[in-house]
Amino acid sequence: MSRFxxxxxxxxxxxxxxxxxxxxxxxxxxxxxxxxxxxxxxEEGTRLWSEKTGHDVQVVSTPNSATERxxxxxxxxxxxxxxxxxxxxxxxxxxxLANHMIDLSEYTEGTESDHFQPLIRNNTVDxxxxxxxxxxxAGVLYYRKDLLEKYGQSVPxxxxxxxxxxxxxxxxxxxxxxxxxxGFVWQGRAYEGLTCDALEWVASYNxxxxxxxxxxxxxxxxxxxxxxxxxxxxxxxxxxQSVLNYTEEEARGVFQSGNALFMRNWxxxxxxxxxDDSPVKGKVGVVALPRGGENGRHAGTLGGWQLAVSKYSxxxxxxxxxxxxxxxxxxxxxxxxxxxxxxTIPALYKDDEVLAAVPFFGxxxxxxxxxxxxxxxxxxxxYGRVSNAFFNSxxxxxxxxxxxxxxxxxxxxxxxxxSRRGW
Ligand code: GLC
Numbered sequence: 001m002s003r004f005x006x007x008x009x010x011x012x013x014x015x016x017x018x019x020x021x022x023x024x025x026x027x028x029x030x031x032x033x034x035x036x037x038x039x040x041x042x043e044e045g046t047r048l049w050s051e052k053t054g055h056d057v058q059v060v061s062t063p064n065s066a067t068e069r070x071x072x073x074x075x076x077x078x079x080x081x082x083x084x085x086x087x088x089x090x091x092x093x094x095x096x097l098a099n100h101m102i103d104l105s106e107y108t109e110g111t112e113s114d115h116f117q118p119l120i121r122n123n124t125v126d127x128x129x130x131x132x133x134x135x136x137x138a139g140v141l142y143y144r145k146d147l148l149e150k151y152g153q154s155v156p157x158x159x160x161x162x163x164x165x166x167x168x169x170x171x172x173x174x175x176x177x178x179x180x181x182x183g184f185v186w187q188g189r190a191y192e193g194l195t196c197d198a199l200e201w202v203a204s205y206n207x208x209x210x211x212x213x214x215x216x217x218x219x220x221x222x223x224x225x226x227x228x229x230x231x232x233x234x235x236x237x238x239x240x241q242s243v244l245n246y247t248e249e250e251a252r253g254v255f256q257s258g259n260a261l262f263m264r265n266w267x268x269x270x271x272x273x274x275x276d277d278s279p280v281k282g283k284v285g286v287v288a289l290p291r292g293g294e295n296g297r298h299a300g301t302l303g304g305w306q307l308a309v310s311k312y313s314x315x316x317x318x319x320x321x322x323x324x325x326x327x328x329x330x331x332x333x334x335x336x337x338x339x340x341x342x343x344t345i346p347a348l349y350k351d352d353e354v355l356a357a358v359p360f361f362g363x364x365x366x367x368x369x370x371x372x373x374x375x376x377x378x379x380x381x382x383y384g385r386v387s388n389a390f391f392n393s394x395x396x397x398x399x400x401x402x403x404x405x406x407x408x409x410x411x412x413x414x415x416x417x418x419s420r421r422g423w
Contacts, residue, residue: 027055027056028058030085030088031062031073033069036248038268048325065189067191077100082310082314085315087309091136094306095125104132111328114347115133115344119133122373122376133304135304135342137268137304137305138364139301139303140300140360140367141287142263142264144283146283147173151169155287157290159201159291161290162290163238165261166183170261178259182260184239184262185239185250185255185263187251188246194391195390197301198231199299199390200372202219205224205227207226209374209375211375213378214378215378219415220411227292232404235399257280267341268340270284286360299372300371302374333351342361349361374387378423380423389411393407393408
């Protein structure tokens, strides 16, 4: 008996089947994220599929931290557990999880050609379509329009400008009695989210993507050192010390309650910031993340989630049908409008109802199309270790335990060792 069973997942609301009548109704189990409104949207989507098919869906939710979610999945899959039929998997996981998933191309009826092709290539491992894209993501900058206006400041183009603007507005707001107010909140915990944030800083200074497409370790370079040195200055000045333990939701909590000028987050935070009970409703703007200095570029890490069917599922064809429905045009449209989840179908970025609900989907189309990929395709099964080494080194710099030179030369050594017999 394996130690890791479905009991280790967090069960929430029950399965729903509106057409339960039939004796032949079966139950498919799907693992969904629960960041922000994710769980609710997943339940609504599966309910719509249940209404159409008469089959039940059980939704299990998983830890918010992508790093913790991955280790839970790895434990379940290593035990060849059939408890979960459909897994919501991160854009950086196909190489690590491919052996446990079925080839979906038998069931998609060619619909993969409707999606962004780089995502389909990302999800194809050794010719096998490991997962279908569900939503894509890229890091963006949220800012308080009202406060920039109040203090005559403009939207920052570079990280240097962001730093000085944050200092100015934070000092003025504190002076005015807002003693919990901060300049900039983001994801600083030692987990996958920090890999995303730090990759953005490094790439924006033209410091590369940790490991390049040829598999060479490139992280120990002057541009990367510069990026990390600037970020480490934010701790305790424009960003609270506690940012070192923030994931997406902690950052959103501070920003949405009105206590920060800038926030780095994913698009999902938009619809929540705009909800009726949000203190910052109507006061928020979204732009591409700043460039690293005048010669740098706007860099948003490519994120996003896919749906994959476990090889250990008792009913893979039925599970694949659920995946086909959840990744369809109509369902991606519903999720885009209600939760600002980025579609993976380019045609939806021209849909008037989608653009009315999330105007920046149109304005930032290039950011979403050209997200900076983490080096997961090239490092394959070893990506998890590459990312762990990277976020731990960055966390050491941010915590003041190492300087960028020490941290990045140590990281380079570790990654070279990891790649010695090839990625
Ligand atoms: C978001 C992204 C995902 C990333 C994670 C890190 O969920 O979509 O790709 O790994 O954030 O926290």
